[in-house]
Amino acid sequence: MATRLVQINMKARDDSALGGFWAQVLGWEVSSEGPGVTNLEPEGFVYPDPIAVCIDLVAYPDDPKTVKNRVHVDLATTSAAHHAELLTRLRDLGATPADVGQGDVPWTVMADPEGNEFCVLDWRDAAHDTGPIASVVVDCADPRAMARFWGEATDWTVHKVTDDSAVLRSATNVGPYLQFLRTPDVKTVWNRVHLDVRPYPDDDPKAEAARLKSLGATVLDLGADVHWTVLADPEGNEFCLLSPA
Template sequence: MGLENINMQARDPQRAGEFWTGALGLEPFTVTDDLFEGRMTLAEDLWLDICIDRVPEPPAPGWRLHLDLLGGAAQEEVVQRLLALGARRVDIGQGDVPWVVLADPDGNAFCVMEERSAYQDTGPIAALPLDSADPERDGRLYQAITGWVRTEGVGPVTLRHPSLRGPLLELCPEPAPKERQNRTHVDVRPGPGGQTQDELVEIALSLGATRAQEAWAQGHAWIVMRDTSGNEFCVLGDHVGA
């Protein structure tokens, strides 16, 4: 099992996909009017897919899960490259902080980070900060359904792939309770020879997750769930290979 997708939403998946392809060095493998999918290879046996679904409305203010991109000593150079690709600077109330807040062409906010010792061998995405009502509780859930392990990081609970490569998943205290569907979420998939989709769902339920009941969440090959803080995630079908 593992964290397979970072799923985003945009009014124009093709335009957003072009931006994220340039930003992250993706290899696109699905490009339609309604869906973009591109692969970010982090090592020979480690990758993440960026999936962007079409939605009719722009993202609402407030991002409970967003991307922190690696900047470090080259932070300003990275910012300028992203602006040239179509990003723009945005003020989301961050104040005087060492990171730079940008938005993609569809308005999805993300950050370009300053130098941090925790960001070693992450690839272009340094971290995935996720708002949580209880980081310890949500950390136990995500550890169980992804196979990721606890590590030192910026958030009170930080998880990472067991190889200690790739981005950090940072469970951060939420500034306010969740009010609407997240525009960005993660997808997990059962691994070969391990749990099935149904078994992974049962593990998530046993740790406090719930199934999404809305009509939009029904009738898919994947199962839409929410963690103990209400954040959506999906359990994909049984392993089909990389």
């Protein structure tokens, strides 16, 4: 049994407007499964497929963003010209430079129109053939512990582990990377951006939830009648276990 990282869930004041921003940034198609939900995926994409981690934006207007997100995306660039063009296009679409204490680094930190941080990587970065999203990055206290948990929770392969970061990628070695990055920041609020994982079609979701608990996850009761299971990893990062597909 195993799960797969299939999408990022992002809360938004205006899911439609923010979804339009990210659709233009990524060159992806926009759809909706219902009011207050905007879904983004590549054109012609057959869900789920590890070549892309999709984005679901969910309207949540009554809980504004107050702290730096612990989950963000890194955007890939392929050349100096592409890097410059992307930064210009991002600003034209409403993104702004962001200072999260990064100092002098080879990447550029930006914020989308609702303040969600993301990075534009240098074109000489090691991530290649990932699609527009090079990596999904999660802040953490212990990258080694996160690599152990997420490496067993999913069928993604652990590519690198150090005291400062851990890097995973899909079992078929396609699509974006999943990176856990050591940070001194302490988690203080629930994550407005979180990961969604999905079991394989023949797996029992209850058994999968029990397996995740045995690995160190905690089941969270949000008091809502939903067809998925909300959990937290060993560092308290919320994630959803969706129905098998």
